[in-house]
Amino acid sequence: MESNISLYELQQLIKNAVYIGTPDIYWVVAEVSEIKVNSFSGHCYLELIEKEKTGEGVKARIRATIWKNNYLLISSKLENTIGSSIASGTKILFKARVEYHELYGISLSITDIDPSFTLGEMEARRMAIINQLNEEGVFNMNKELEFPVLPQRVAVISSKNAAGYTDFINHLNSNNEGYSFKTTLFETVMQGEQTEESLLISLDKIGETVNEFDLVVIIRGGGSKSDLAWFDNYNIAFYITQFPLPVVTGIGHDKDVSVADMVAFQSFKTPTAVADHLIESFLEIEENLILFGSSIKEIANKQIKEAKQSLNEAIFELSASSANITSIYRNRLFSLQNNIVSKSIGTLSKYLSIVETKRGQIDKSAAYMLKSWKETLELKITGTKESTNRYLKEKQVDIRILTEALNNMDPKNVLKRGYTLTYRDGVIIKDATNLSVNDIINTKFRDGNITSEIKKIDKAKKRL
Known part of the structure; x- marks a missing residue:
């Protein structure tokens, strides 16, 4: 019989083989599939993948760890360079060594990340989306719609707890001109992995009642550049290009413009700027109406003057x-x-x-x-x-x-006809079975009463 080894011994062989086969620290390119930061320990745990060239399947997958001290340095460097930390769906170039543990298997220990690579990948992906929309001929479709004369019925896509939404509503409703707007909020996740799905659902809901609105406003408060990256999304941008109402964005970034901003009918830096635009649209219409009214008045006065002159001439000719x-x-x-x-x-x-x-x-x-x-x-x-x-x-x-x-x-008349009434304890006796030997009974005649004691009871036999 061949000799055997324990599981732990086998694990040690594998561990030695891994360390011997991968002795160095490597720079590796991979996409972040999942990321979780332990709030207690401060360590960061990731799942890294490499997709097929078609982008549909996964050809490689491995766990990775960034220990607390390294994670603080790496996060700070990413924030300063690209304006965000590590996020799911981001492609990164990282420095790591291969580790093997008898209980947890193989993993990577990341010690550094190159922010410039991630920044380039984000920009490359963004440009790919822009190019695809241009090639499909839909990039400017929403911009070609006609803006409503009075944008009064506004469908708002935002989060009800967002400061940007509160600022937008307050600014719109407290305008000095006293214009009235009807706003309907479609509650939407405005950052994170659920942004795409949630925003598309809101657009679908608005589309079901599209005749009840004049335009759509997508607003959110400020945030990091990574928050803005969720709007560099092909599906969101394509939905906006195909939407039957003008879409106005106020995503809240002063320097950067998302793809969603680019394809929208019009984009503004902040939610309050969107509100100002709507108010100014009303003000412009009011000023045009005042100007139009003045023109009509001037024309009418001129025509009245000419008509009076013609009338006076006709009166003179007819007077003769x-x-x-x-x-x-x-x-x-x-x-x-x-x-x-x-x-x-x-x-x-x-x-x-x-x-x-x-x-x-x-x-x-x-x-x-x-x-x-x-x-x-x-x-x-x-x-x-x-x-x-x-x-x-x-x-x-x-x-x-x-x-x-x-x-x-009547009992009196019954007694007169020779009948009697028998009582026991004041109750009329109707059946001998209700009596017992030694019972005292009273018998009432037409002309008097008698009291008797029962000595014997002869019960009648039942007739067949």
């Missing part, structure tokens, strides 16, 4: 012949008046005769109908009286019969 025209029409009116009066008198006489005839007919018909109704009513009253008297007599007979029956059932 007005007397003759008035005389002719006065004679025509007198003639017409006489004809109307003559015809009216004849017509009135005719209709008065017709009215008198109809009134006589109506009087006769009404008198006949009243007489007929009176006779019918008298007959009904007579019949009702007779049936009522007959019913009362029948009921009086029934009452008399019932009264006689009740009198016959």
Whole structure:
């Protein structure tokens, strides 16, 4: 039988092979798949991957650790260089050595990261997104939409707890001109890995009720450059280009512009700047209306002046012949008046005769109908009286019969007919089975009572 070794011994062989095979410290390129910083120890734990060239599959994966002291230095260097720390989805060039542990297996211990490489990768990825949108011919599609004349109904994509959202709402509602806006918040995650999914869901919800809004505003407060990187996203940018309403952004960065800013209808540095733009749109419309009203007034006054002049000229020309025209029409009116009066008198006489005839007919018909109704009513009253008297007599007979029956059932009358009533303790005895020997009973006759003591009970046999 061949010799065997323990698991620990095998692990030691593997460990020695790893250290012998990878004795140096290496600069490695990989993508951060997951990252977690232990709040208690301060150590940073990562999962690093390398994807296939197609970008769909993973061809390599390994765990890595940045110990607390190194992590503080590396984070500080990244913040100062690229404005952010390590984040999921970021490609990094790091310095590490291979380690092997009997319990946790193989891993990398990272001692340094090159920020310039990460910065270049981020910019390269951003440019790839911009180029793809341009190649697809959609980069400027949202910019080609027509901005609403009065952008009053505003769909807001933001986080309700974000300071930028609060500033936007307060600034919009407290404008000095007193303009009124209707804002609807679509709660959205504005940083982190859920940004893309959450923002696209909000755009879909707005799209379902697109006729209720004039435009979409995407706003958030300030933050690091890494926070802005979440908006360098192809899917977010593509959704904005395809959206049927103008999309205005105020993501809150003074120096940097995201891809989402680039494809939006218009972008501003801060949420309050977006609010100022909406207010200024109203103010511009108001000023144009005032100017338009002044122009209309000026044109109207000019036309009125010209019309007055034309009227005065016409009055002057007509004044010479007005007397003759008035005389002719006065004679025509007198003639017409006489004809109307003559015809009216004849017509009135005719209709008065017709009215008198109809009134006589109506009087006769009404008198006949009243007489007929009176006779019918008298007959009904007579019949009702007779049936009522007959019913009362029948009921009086029934009452008399019932009264006689009740009198016959009266205990006094029952005793008069020779019957007796037997009591025990004041209760009438109806059945011998309710009595016992030595019971005292009272028997009531028509003319008196007797008291007895029971000595014997003969119970009757049941009949079959």
